[in-house]
Amino acid sequence: MINKEEQFKQIVKDNEERVRRICRYYSNCNEDSKDMYQEILINIWKSLDSYRGEAAISTWIYRIAINTSLSMSGKAFKQLKFRVDMDMQHLGSLIDDNGVEQKKLMEKQLDRMQTQINQLTIIDKALISLMLEGLSSKEIANIVGLTEPNVRVKIHRIKESLRKSFGSGDLEQGQTSENELL
């Protein structure tokens, strides 16, 4: 029979990268990211007794991570930044095959994208972070507790709002590529 401590260590070991990635989405410095990571680990520990294996462990971890970020005070939230790393799986591939100029343009676009995402509400940020993790609408719905169509509508609205923000920018040259990002 595996005890709580061993189970905790195993879960953290298996999901460390996943949790750190979520933390990086919200924190703009290493210290904040570490604090959030620690807070998530504390909540994993606290919730471990109630884990009955009904949901996949990844869903369970995402729920705790998202709920931890939602539980922080309103003031702290406004200061949270959403980071889109250049080497992220879903965005990094956009840079790979192009020349230096194109890379610079992409960096600029990603930077703008990050700024735009930072303007979103914390709920939209949470949904976008799960989407960037490559989760399906069904999985996201399961994590946040909304219906799947509701999640799809919300993500569509977020994308629309980001598209509009990009469209009103002055980087005409990169507009098509920016829209492709979304």
Place this chain on the structure above:
Amino acid sequence: MNQLLNQLKSQDKKMWRISRNFRLLYWVMIPVYTFLLVLFPSDDVLLVERLGGLCFVLSFVVFAVLFSKKAREFKTIDYSQPSVQMLESAVKRYRLWKPELAWALFAILFLDAGMVLMRIPRTESDSLLMVILKVQYVLVPLIAGGFVVGIIWWYLKHKPLRDYALQLLKALKE
């Protein structure tokens, strides 16, 4: 990691100890008070005083159950629920008026009745109405003060959390 684990385990231990001590306190105190105030074998203790003692004990039982329920509620905040459910629980947990408050008022009424009944044999010159009024003279400001402090505490500590949870829920559901 090991440092964090040690902290978590020590916190769990501390919580368990507090909860155990609290349970122990009221499971010991309730029979002790019942014996001293209600069942104490003495001809000097009048029936009305025993009834007063019973009211005190009942009030103590209600408060003990309420506090223990409250401690359990805060200990079992589940972060692994879907966000909507977690936020709805937070809204419920941090509202001002809860059914438990009705029970607390009930316990206060028992306390009030207990004080009146215990006082009756000691104040032969006063009428029953006078005894009741004298008890209220002390108890009402204390209770009112307690309620005001409670409301201020809720307004400063819990209302912002509730408002924030409501705001997030609205954003999620709209």
